[in-house]
Amino acid sequence: TQLLEQSPQFLSIQEGENLTVYCNSSSVFSSLQWYRQEPGEGPVLLVTVVTGGEVKKLKRLTFQFGDARKDSSLHITAAQPGDTGLYLCAGVGSARQLTFGSGTQLTVLP
């Protein structure tokens, strides 16, 4: 079974602060996706990374895929209340199915 571990599980910060969420595995993934989910809604795809060492930026969000394609991070600069949500990483590995991490619940306080 390919597992993705996310940390931290919960994060509560003040508006304007920076934060990093981690997604780690002992398995190699051919690609990794990050999603954000708001209460009562389905996850919304933020980004897909496919190349080891790849860095993608989406406004204040920076995504990095580890060189060995076993881990990834999401860094948010100057967090805003609108960033509040459940952040999920998901990877496609040898099992040929999308495996999700347990998620990081982020709360940004005004």
Place this chain on the structure above:
Amino acid sequence: KAGVTQTPRYLIKTRGQQVTLSCSPISGHRSVSWYQQTPGQGLQFLFEYFSETQRNKGNFPGRFSGRQFSNSRSEMNVSTLELGDSALYLCASSLTPNTEAFFGQGTRLTVV
């Protein structure tokens, strides 16, 4: 371009009953996956369909089943409902398996 549509949005059923949930993928997408999301277990993979064939199945009992039609629409069925089946059921569509997945809003199932 319309997104993934799941119906119904909310459902309340009694233990022992059965339920059918529907998912219409994004036009042109041929792969549909189903997930169960609960606070304690997170997102758990149920099954994946591609071109009307079940391609992968998660670790769920046989009470959970699904199918995909020739127009790529998919349904999942849960028979003999248990209280523990209460969850948000999410459908995701993608062009082909293992490509970017786009989720519907989900069906919130409550079993009483």
